[in-house]
Amino acid sequence: MNPISRRSLLAASGAAVISQSAPRLARAAGKPRVTVITQWSAGSDGAAITALGELFTKAGGDWQHNPVPGFTTDMMNKLRAQILSGDPPAVSQLKGPEIAAWSKIAPTVNLDADVAAAGYEKVVAPELIKLHKPFGHWISLPLQVYRINSIWISKKAADKVGVTALPKTWAEYNAIGEKMAKAGIQPVANGGTKWDNGMIWEIALSGISPAAYRKAVMELDAATLKGPEVLAAFEQTRKMSLWMDPNTASQHYSTFIPKFMKGDAGMLLMGGWVQGVYKKAGYQYSDYMTGPAPQDNGKPAFDLNADAFIFWQRKEPEFTAGQHLLAKLVMEKDTQKMYSGITGSLPVRTDMDLSDPTFSDAQREASASLAAAVKADQSVLSLAHNMAQPNQITAAMIDSLVEFVTDHSISPKKGQERLAEAVDNVR
């Protein structure tokens, strides 16, 4: 290499460095600003966060979103790296008990004043307050809610066996399942991912007794874990696992939606987000029936999944201003309406009027059931979606549940023992 070309190379790289830092200098004007990390880059999630960014910009802020597409763990790895290097994002996605766990490793922003000013605490489900206000202070805010315990019945399959109403109890569910099996329809529609298998058991237990669910799954109470309600959930899960598609392997549940819509599979237990998936695949509201999953005690129950933002402490005043501005926006009715309208989720606020045409009947029903379940003290947190326990406990429990669902030689009694054992090992 001759010296002249090397010199020009140096000059070029120098120019590149300077041109990159130029916008940074221009930004020091003091406009409220946030840097955001989430995994939401595509689909309705990507669209919703982009819309939130536009709202933030319109309110006078400077919005910088760095999506880390893929698994939540990839997003967390980036967050970990940034925290380690002393440069956390102003705001990041994080959910469930991980909020409390991560808040111990880096300082967070106290949002108590913002929440009090918005009168927000009165309109949020108590289970969610505990998660987002882990050590007595609000450090994070839920963004949207999904109901896990929703049932979806293929209209074609229902018509074939003459089913016109949703099953209200597990006994009714099983009766429909038997009818479908006799008619050559696979009663349970499912995917083969771990959370999918774990979620089936979770819905069974919360449908049998939300109180037992709270004690066994959320409080890891040893006696309840070994008690009759949990055993009943294992028995119900075994019944459903025999009605599942044996060929799912590790495929995502959405692979089998065409089969479900054709009427070859009958009933799907899945969170509300599946509605967005149906819509995107071109199916109509009339192609399926939906409502709450079976509930044996007759009162409304709500198995919660919620996405949230956690606010990381930064020294720069423009970040602090940006964080409080974003917090204010996220709590507003209009923002929540806009966000849930795009993703198909439910607003966090329990005092919303969803008569607007952006919402579907399914969203209205689920949202009303959240308020009703909170009143009946039957709102619980999802295990399979990392709401009930920190990740290491969740993973150990889900592993044992997945083994139970896929290995039909394990008896319900044995499955229950293995779950209790798995919990004891990580407690």
Place this chain on the structure above:
Amino acid sequence: MKAARRSPGEVLPLLAIWVPVLVSILYVVGFTLYTVWIAFTPSTLLPEYGWVGLKNYVAILHTRNWNIAAANIVVYSVCFLALTTFLGLLLAVLLDQKLRGENVFRTIFLYPLAVSFVVTGVVWGWLLNPGIGIQKVVVGLGWTDFRFDWLVDRDRALYCIVLAGAWQASGFAMALFLAGLRSVDADLMKAAQIDGAGPLRTYRRVVLPTIWPIFIAVFVILLQFAIKTFDLAVALTGGGPGISTVLPSMVVYDFMFQRGLLGRGSAAAVLQLLMLVAVLVPYGVFRRWQTLKAARNA
């Protein structure tokens, strides 16, 4: 000393060699030592620098996941090695027959190696899925009794990973074997022919024994492929059905990143490294013994 005034032409090659070597040493050795250290600390979400002795190792060795993974890796490695070596050797011998269009075939057989493991896993996941893949097609053609459901069979799903892995790596084994076959002295082949040995006998008694060092090389390279298999299995079975096909690398990832237990994950990573060492150290000793023997004979 001339070294003080070296021309750029002399310095550049040194830079080109030493900078990457130093960086690699820092990365490989440095981070390996760091991982070994973390495995002895109570680290969870972030590294912490306490000392917990062998606690992480004991905990990992007591999980079902690790025990299943350890058993799986033995079965997987043996099957993968046997199948890939067999296919690679077969392809190499066939290509060695001075065919027309050898280059085309060689490229085709080597091509799978250019595909990423994730892609291989996803595609084979579809092919092997009884509900959407080969079984469905054959049943649709009229053979309604046809069953090929290894992927959803707890005891056989592991062999699906072997199949996909062998598909990917046998072209690589073929290339190594082919190079070996080409290096065999033509006179040796001719002598065998003159002595009246058929092609099969020539390969079995003359050619293959002369290229046995290639076999060792193929075994060692494939074995370390096998031990670090991760993306292929994640994309193909996701460790399922249940956790019946988890491999050690998946346990490492699961504990480190999904469960946020850096200490335990590091312990699993160190155990995985020990598996590799258990394979490579005997190989190194063997090589050393060989050079010593060669030196003595010379």
